[in-house]
Amino acid sequence: MKKQQITVLGSTGSIGTSTLDVVARHPDRFEVFALSAATQVDLLLAQCAQFRPRFAVMASAPHAALLAEKLVANSLPTQVLQSQDALELIASHDEVDAVMAAIVGAAGLAPCLAAARAGKRLLLANKEALVVGGGLFMQTVREGRATLLPIDSEHSAIFQCLPEDPATWVQRVDSILLTASGGPFRQRDPSTLAEITPAQACAHPNFSMGRKISVDSATMMNKALEVIEARWLFDLHPDQIKVVIHPQQIIHSMVQFKDASILAQLGTPDMRVPIACGLAWPERIASGASKLDFSTLSALAFEDADAHRFPGLHLSWQALKAAEGTTAVLNAANEVAVGAFLSGRLRFDHIHAVNLATLEAVSPSKPNSLEALLDLDSQARNAAEQAADRLAA
Ligand SMILES: NC(=O)C1=CN([C@@H]2O[C@H](COP(=O)(O)OP(=O)(O)OC[C@H]3O[C@@H](n4cnc5c(N)ncnc54)[C@H](OP(=O)(O)O)[C@@H]3O)[C@@H](O)[C@H]2O)C=CC1
Ligand SMILES: CC(=O)[C@@H](O)[C@H](O)COP(=O)(O)O
Numbered sequence: 205m206k207k208q209q210i211t212v213l214g215s216t217g218s219i220g221t222s223t224l225d226v227v228a229r230h231p232d233r234f235e236v237f238a239l240s241a242a243t244q245v246d247l248l249l250a251q252c253a254q255f256r257p258r259f260a261v262m263a264s265a266p267h268a269a270l271l272a273e274k275l276v277a278n279s280l281p282t283q284v285l286q287s288q289d290a291l292e293l294i295a296s297h298d299e300v301d302a303v304m305a306a307i308v309g310a311a312g313l314a315p316c317l318a319a320a321r322a323g324k325r326l327l328l329a330n331k332e333a334l335v336v337g338g339g340l341f342m343q344t345v346r347e348g349r350a351t352l353l354p355i356d357s358e359h360s361a362i363f364q365c366l367p368e369d370p371a372t373w374v375q376r377v378d379s380i381l382l383t384a385s386g387g388p389f390r391q392r393d394p395s396t397l398a399e400i401t402p403a404q405a406c407a408h409p410n411f412s413m414g415r416k417i418s419v420d421s422a423t424m425m426n427k428a429l430e431v432i433e434a435r436w437l438f439d440l441h442p443d444q445i446k447v448v449i450h451p452q453q454i455i456h457s458m459v460q461f462k463d464a465s466i467l468a469q470l471g472t473p474d475m476r477v478p479i480a481c482g483l484a485w486p487e488r489i490a491s492g493a494s495k496l497d498f499s500t501l502s503a504l505a506f507e508d509a510d511a512h513r514f515p516g517l518h519l520s521w522q523a524l525k526a527a528e529g530t531t532a533v534l535n536a537a538n539e540v541a542v543g544a545f546l547s548g549r550l551r552f553d554h555i556h557a558v559n560l561a562t563l564e565a566v567s568p569s570k571p572n573s574l575e576a577l578l579d580l581d582s583q584a585r586n587a588a589e590q591a592a593d594r595l596a597a
């Protein structure tokens with residue numbers, strides 16, 4: 205069997221390291237072609253020593269210079285590249301078969317589009333890219349004849365439950381149910397949300413993830429982004445997408461069919477499962493995750509999301525029904541607000557206020573290119589920074 209050449213964008217993050225864990229279990233199937241990171245030079249160096257990629261990309265020149273120096277000192281042959289073009293190069297290189305898109309935020313959009321244009325197997329964890337790019341992203345996948353496979357656990361679950369032929373979805377599928385943990389504050393008194401610290405917000409009940417997605421889970425903006433992600437991945441009307449809180453995260457999501465039958469995908473909460481599924485699809489390979497033990501499993505619970513506690517969740521449906529580009533504005537606002545909260549500049553309960561103020565301040569005008577989307581993203585970031593400054597004052 206020819207080994208698959210893999211590029212991992214964001215290899216030093218939570219998804220990146222889990223991906224390399226799965227890859228390392230299958231040296232007969234996968235080889236690492238390129239890795240990328242932003243700040244963690246020593247971790248990327250260790251990954252280069254273990255996986256011997258041809259290229260390593262760093263997001264900034266000083267980090268790239270430091271990595272290059274350390275690679276030479278360790279007699280490692282990996283070539284260091286730096287620049288936005290470099291990410292696009294390793295995502296679209298002729299020798300690459302599959303690209304794991306695990307950069308956090310809108311920064312991952314351009315390399316995703318490059319991989320899609322080049323017809324790669326695109327393993328999408330970077331949900332913000334789809335929230336920002338929506339229609340353009342899916343059009344590029346179609347035109348590039350790329351294979352887009354969801355890595356986000358809920359979307360991987362939906363993908364596994366749907367009939368294989370997308371042409372039959374319209375006749376068969378009624379709706380999808382995205383499950384949500386409810387995050388660390390599902391039962392916290394809403395009047396105390398102003399006091400929450402970054403460490404408390406990042407303490408997700410079931411998954412160890414990057415800080416940005418952890419805060420999104422705590423506000424349920426993660427689920428809002430996932431509603432938008434599902435709309436594009438599965439070509440659904442926003443009203444066909446429902447959210448149900450399921451604190452144990454054993455059921456990763458469900459598809460409701462026209463006859464009222466429901467298919468669900470279950471498993472222990474471990475991202476190596478959807479990652480292994482995407483890497484090998486349609487085959488199945490060992491992921492390293494533990495199996496579910498039904499003899500020790502406690503009850504599975506379900507509840508509705510409280511709109512007072514989680515006011516951001518409903519912005520997803522509103523943004524999807526508003527002018528094209530509104531989801532890009534929402535994403536940019538949320539990235540700025542979460543960054544401001546994590547740096548101690550903004551209160552937790554003001555994240556939603558920044559998102560609302562930005563949606564009011566910025567009216568998108570049908571962005572239909574990467575440049576137009578990045579321009580809109582930058583306008584929205586400016587408006588969000590101003591809103592955060594006003595609230596912080
Ligand atoms: N973690 C999870 O379980 C899940 C994550 N996802 C999604 O996957 C994506 C990654 O999440 P996660 O792994 O948790 O995030 P992390 O913060 O753990 O990792 C992010 C990665 O992206 C790199 N990075 C950060 N900013 C930039 C930038 N501006 N340019 C280039 N590279 C950058 C980081 O580099 P460095 O560390 O070197 O600074 C790191 O390698 C997100 O979109 C998230 O929503 C989806 C489902 C589950
Ligand atoms: C693992 C994964 O896919 C994350 O998106 C995680 O599911 C977060 O879950 P909640 O946002 O429901 O807390």
Ligand SMILES: [Mn+2]
Nearest residue numbers: 356357358430
């Ligand atoms: Mn998810």
